[in-house]
Amino acid sequence: MKRTHLLRVLSGAAAIATTALALCNQNSRRRRSRGSEDRVVLVTGGSRGLGFAIAERFAQEGNRLVLTARDVHELNEARNSLLKRGAIRSPEDVLLIPADLTDQAQAASLIEHAIGHFGRIDVLINNAGIMEVGPVEDQPVEAYHRAMDTNFFAALYVTQAALPHMLYRDPGKVAAIVNICSIGGKVAVPHMLPYTASKFALVGFSQGLHAELRHKGIRVTTVCPGLMRTGGHRHAKFVGARKKEQRWFDLAATTPVLAASVKRAANHIYRAVAQGRAEIILTPQAWIAARAAAVAPESVQCLTSLVNEFILPAPLNSGPQAPHEKQSETFREPSHVTGAPWTPQSAESLS
Structure with missing residues (x-):
């Protein structure tokens, strides 16, 4: 009797789950049938790399853009590139707003400016991010603050304002x-x-x-790319044995077998938004890694531990010394939302 009752409960649960899934798919198909042109699309970190590629892809479909980054000159270059490539017909199709999105007030001002100019925001793409590479012994607490501020809190501030x-x-x-x-x-x-x-935090927030x-x-879409050939490795910060760290990271980020084309990634992201997808994982390697981590987390952690032990450079701060006594680090050019700070005067050069 107990077994029969259990089977009935499981059958009922399966039926409910199947019905719910069917309703989800039906609603998704209805949403997917709607047009995607003539929308206002805001892209943070949109002056280069993946952000620029996403902006270009949306512009090619007739959408208007709001691009934001800290660097005024890169924003102007991005708009000029969109014009030269034929993605936009007129400079008026793109609004450029320099901003430091780790500042909540500037994030709110960004949204107000965009709404005041175009009247609405239809698609918000939180793309801005930074990357710091090095062993845990050589990473100061400030590195975690910087990563959380840019990779998580900037997205939170912009989303809450929009x-x-x-x-x-x-x-x-x-x-x-x-x-x-x-x-x-x-x-x-x-x-x-x-x-x-910071990215674990952003995934949880997005889901x-x-x-x-x-x-x-x-629609909220969580995008989890693997390595991509965006040029972002040139703007990463390296700590510890920085030349060795830079060497392995550059190799991984530029190898076609390991790193995906940024244009292809932008196409996948555009389609995911058009289809109302909840989540996409870009590159086969990333998909396999994510599935393996979900199914066999201990095995994946064992593998990454072996990579750390036998392939990646040893830390400099492995002894009892204070971090500032031995740590060696370097900055490359700032990434996405780093660069010249926003001022009211800096916006004048965008007009």
């Missing part, structure tokens, strides 16, 4: 939030702990947003 406007949008318009996370938010990557911690906003008509 959300009220997106909730009270035109009923005929579909809204979307896209969070560019990382496979590092699914699988902990040795020598990238500040980055990994929670999807759960809370889906029934309100806002």
Whole structure:
């Protein structure tokens, strides 16, 4: 009797799950049938790399853009590139707003400026990010603060500022939030702990947003790319045995077998937004890593431990010395939202 009762309960649960899944798919198909042109798309960190590629892909479909980054000159170069490539017809199709999004007030000002100019934001793409590479012994606490501020809190600030406007949008318009996370938010990557911690936070935030906003008509897509040939490795910060750290990281980030094309990634992201996907993992290697971590977490952690022990450079701060006594680090050119700080005067050069 107990076994029969258990089978009935399981059968009922399976039926409920099947019905729920069918309803989800039906709603997704309805949303996917709606057009994707003539929308206002805001891309943070949109002046170069993946952010620029995403902006270009959306512009090619007739969407207007709001691009933001700290570096005024890179923003101007991005708009000029979009014009030269034919992605936009006129400079008026792109609004450039320099901002430091780790500052909540500037994030709020960004949204106000964008709404004041275009009247709405239909798609928000949180892409801005930084990366610091080195063993845990050589990573100061400040590295974690920097990573969380840029990779997580900047996305949080912009989303919170934009959300009220997106909730009270035109009923005929579909809204979307896209969070560019990382496979590092699914699988902990040795020598990238500040980055990994911040991306795990962003993945959790993004998945929670999807759960809370889906029934309100806002699609939230979590994007977890693997390695990509974006040129971002040239802007990473390296600590510890920095030349050795830089060598392995550059090799991984530029090898076609390991790193994906940024243009292909942008195409996948565009389609995911058009289809209302909840989550996509880019590159086969990243997909395998994420699935393996979900199914066999201990095995994956054992593998990453072996990589750390036998392949990656040894830390400099392995002894009892204070970090500042031995740590060696270097900055390359700032990444995405780093660079010249925003000032009211800096915005004048964008007009």
